[in-house]
Amino acid sequence: MDLSSISKRSRLIVCHLISLTWKCLALVTMVLFLRPVLLHLFSGCGVIEWNNQDLILSHSLLLSSNDEGVRREKFLEVPQIVWGLNNQKIAFARACLTARMLNRTLLMPSLSASLFYKEIDQLQPISFDKVFQFDKFNSLCNGFVRLGRYLDLKNQTGIYDLQKGSGRKWTVEKDMEQLKQSSRGHVDEHEVIRIVGKNPFLWHDHWPVKEYARVFESLVFVDEILKEADKVVSKIRHIGRKLRSKTVTVQSDLNADTEDSSKAAAPFIAVHMRVEIDWMIHCKKLEQRSGINQICSSKQEIMQRVGNIVSSESPTVVYLAVADSLLNDSSILRGWMKGLLPFEKKKLRVDGIYKRHPYLIQSAIDYMVCSMADIFVGNSYSTFSSLVVLERTLKMTRMGIRNSCGIDVRWPSYAYNIPGESNDPQKWMTNMSDSSLQAISYGSNAISC
Numbered sequence: 201m202d203l204s205s206i207s208k209r210s211r212l213i214v215c216h217l218i219s220l221t222w223k224c225l226a227l228v229t230m231v232l233f234l235r236p237v238l239l240h241l242f243s244g245c246g247v248i249e250w251n252n253q254d255l256i257l258s259h260s261l262l263l264s265s266n267d268e269g270v271r272r273e274k275f276l277e278v279p280q281i282v283w284g285l286n287n288q289k290i291a292f293a294r295a296c297l298t299a300r301m302l303n304r305t306l307l308m309p310s311l312s313a314s315l316f317y318k319e320i321d322q323l324q325p326i327s328f329d330k331v332f333q334f335d336k337f338n339s340l341c342n343g344f345v346r347l348g349r350y351l352d353l354k355n356q357t358g359i360y361d362l363q364k365g366s367g368r369k370w371t372v373e374k375d376m377e378q379l380k381q382s383s384r385g386h387v388d389e390h391e392v393i394r395i396v397g398k399n400p401f402l403w404h405d406h407w408p409v410k411e412y413a414r415v416f417e418s419l420v421f422v423d424e425i426l427k428e429a430d431k432v433v434s435k436i437r438h439i440g441r442k443l444r445s446k447t448v449t450v451q452s453d454l455n456a457d458t459e460d461s462s463k464a465a466a467p468f469i470a471v472h473m474r475v476e477i478d479w480m481i482h483c484k485k486l487e488q489r490s491g492i493n494q495i496c497s498s499k500q501e502i503m504q505r506v507g508n509i510v511s512s513e514s515p516t517v518v519y520l521a522v523a524d525s526l527l528n529d530s531s532i533l534r535g536w537m538k539g540l541l542p543f544e545k546k547k548l549r550v551d552g553i554y555k556r557h558p559y560l561i562q563s564a565i566d567y568m569v570c571s572m573a574d575i576f577v578g579n580s581y582s583t584f585s586s587l588v589v590l591e592r593t594l595k596m597t598r599m600g601i602r603n604s605c606g607i608d609v610r611w612p613s614y615a616y617n618i619p620g621e622s623n624d625p626q627k628w629m630t631n632m633s634d635s636s637l638q639a640i641s642y643g644s645n646a647i648s649c
């Protein structure tokens with residue numbers, strides 16, 4: 201063996217070692233690079249849940265019971281559903297939960313496009329599927345409740361009229377007993393059970409908030425309504441960006457980055473302002489009857505409290521979701537704190553979008569705008585506000601946020617009728633473990649924060 205061959209071999213070994221080191225390094229590097237990918241894979245459910253609504257809902261955090269499905273050959277029929285959008289949503293959810301209890305498919309009910317609830321002939325029936333997506337509802341609510349069409353009826357085993365009681369003597373227990381009896385025996389043999397009586401909205405409540413929420417989160421407006429709401433929101437954001445870029449040019453020496461970021465984000469606040477005369481009369485009566493003095497808020501109180509939420513100097517658009525009758529009351533546009541720029545439909549020039557539609561759809565658009573707002577402020581005694589907050593709470597629950605009271609969350613909601621420590625409005629979220637919707641939707645100062 202000569203020296204050169206040894207050195208050759210040792211060189212080879214060295215080379216081998218080096219290559220091994222490289223391989224190791226490469227491996228380490230690869231792992232480092234792949235780590236986010238791997239993490240992504242392992243947290244896959246979470247990631248997918250963010251992007252795919254159907255998946256979120258099939259994993260819905262709300263329902264623990266196993267859904268074995270609802271009978272497809274037995275139906276429940278309910279009278280036309282009336283009153284405001286949110287009262288209609290609640291009545292619809294009650295109809296669904298009643299059908300579920302009877303293990304029956306709910307025949308798609310008529311909603312009402314107008315608010316003239318006192319005169320039945322002016323109720324303008326509108327089919328459920330003109331407002332909400334029918335198939336989407338059934339797929340999101342699959343196994344829990346089911347909507348059917350009149351076409352599905354075989355008309356062989358007849359209709360049973362179930363007369364609902366009313367008045368003081370008709371207690372929750374009696375109502376429940378009646379439903380239980382109707383779920384078996386000769387009543388159950390009928391293909392259709394038809395609920396008879398006025399205002400199913402007034403039925404007694406037997407179901408926990410979670411079950412209502414399961415129905416609400418399956419109610420997706422038809423595309424036409426969603427598009428109209430998108431138009432309104434983009435208008436609001438457009439104005440917000442314009443106003444911000446104006447201030448930024450003045451301050452641009454301070455921070456060169458602000459301009460870009462302000463272009464991207466123009467958060468807005470939606471305020472469901474209930475200050476119209478008939479509300480004021482109603483809420484004053486309510487205050488007297490209940491001995492609670494936190495139900496009515498004046499324009500000034502609302503403006504002040506909303507002003508106390510935002511500390512930043514950047515101009516922020518405040519969208520005022522107000523009843524039609526207030527559309528031309530310009531006093532609600534005056535008196536806001538510096539930095540808050542109030543707009544209602546007319547000033548925003550979106551009144552044309554609303555005017556094309558009947559009352560129910562107008563309300564639906566406003567509901568969506570409030571749901572999408574970065575910050576929502578409402579009255580805890582309003583059903584509209586309560587259901588907006590419920591929707592926003594659900595949205596956060598799906599993101600894994602269980603408590604949105606203290607921390608700086610993405611979609612905070614506030615109740616302006618309940619002042620916090622420094623006269624700011626109290627944070628508000630829906631208590632999903634409440635045992636009845638009554639507690640959270642028909643007026644309450646329990647806002648779980």
Ligand SMILES: *[C@@H]1O[C@H](CO)[C@@H](O)[C@H](O)[C@H]1NC(C)=O
Pocket residue numbers: 268269270271300303
């Ligand atoms: C409805 O009835 C079907 C068939 O009898 C049963 O499998 C299912 O569990 C029932 N669903 C409910 C919600 O009671």
Ligand SMILES: *[C@@H]1O[C@H](CO)[C@@H](O)[C@H](O)[C@H]1NC(C)=O
Pocket residue numbers: 350351352353354355
């Ligand atoms: C049963 O009656 C409903 C409404 O009256 C109708 O739409 C449906 O087509 C009928 N079904 C059959 C199988 O005849």
Ligand SMILES: *[C@@H]1O[C@H](CO)[C@@H](O)[C@H](O)[C@H]1NC(C)=O
Pocket residue numbers: 528
């Ligand atoms: C505001 O609306 C009411 C009722 O819609 C109308 O009578 C009144 O003239 C309007 N006022 C203005 C200033 O447009």
Ligand SMILES: *[C@@H]1O[C@H](CO)[C@@H](O)[C@H](O)[C@H]1NC(C)=O
Pocket residue numbers: 631632633634635648649
């Ligand atoms: C939510 O409701 C449940 C049941 O009524 C109650 O026990 C709980 O204290 C409530 N939570 C909050 C934060 O109000």
